[in-house]
Amino acid sequence: MKTNEIGLQAKESRILVDKLNILLANYQIYYQNLRNFHWNVTGPNFFELHAKFEELYNAANLAVDETAERILTLGGRPFSSYTEYIDNSHIKEAKEVTEPKRMVEIVKDNLNTLLNSERVVLEAASEHGDEGTVSLMSDYITTKEKIVWMLSAYLR
Numbered sequence: 001m002k003t004n005e006i007g008l009q010a011k012e013s014r015i016l017v018d019k020l021n022i023l024l025a026n027y028q029i030y031y032q033n034l035r036n037f038h039w040n041v042t043g044p045n046f047f048e049l050h051a052k053f054e055e056l057y058n059a060a061n062l063a064v065d066e067t068a069e070r071i072l073t074l075g076g077r078p079f080s081s082y083t084e085y086i087d088n089s090h091i092k093e094a095k096e097v098t099e100p101k102r103m104v105e106i107v108k109d110n111l112n113t114l115l116n117s118e119r120v121v122l123e124a125a126s127e128h129g130d131e132g133t134v135s136l137m138s139d140y141i142t143t144k145e146k147i148v149w150m151l152s153a154y155l156r
Helices: 010-040 046-073 081-086 099-128 131-155
Strands: none
Touching: 010 046, 010 081, 010 099, 046 099, 046 131, 099 131
């Protein structure tokens, strides 16, 4: 069996790369949605939401980089164009959303989509003995679950 540079089976790593690229596409659209909301939020909760959206897009930016670098570590090529992101993301662009509560609902929905994608990657990484990807996904999942809980509490 052929292995990649880090000793994992190349064929199995290609499967993980495909799943990680879907996650990367989801992250990129999520990131842009957050930037949109950060720039366009208004109303009585402006300061709170403006700061929260910035916090979330900074975290998403880091996850984009880590995910792309994991793809490279596994011997793959990360998606790097908006066409690839839009064509492969389960998250849709949030265009012209002006109502702050709707923004928060979209962020929560986007996070749940990311969680689903991360769980798919986690399961595949576990099956293929890829502890590096397992660890990365576990950290992402733990953090997102708490944020989803907080956003759910905010929306009540």
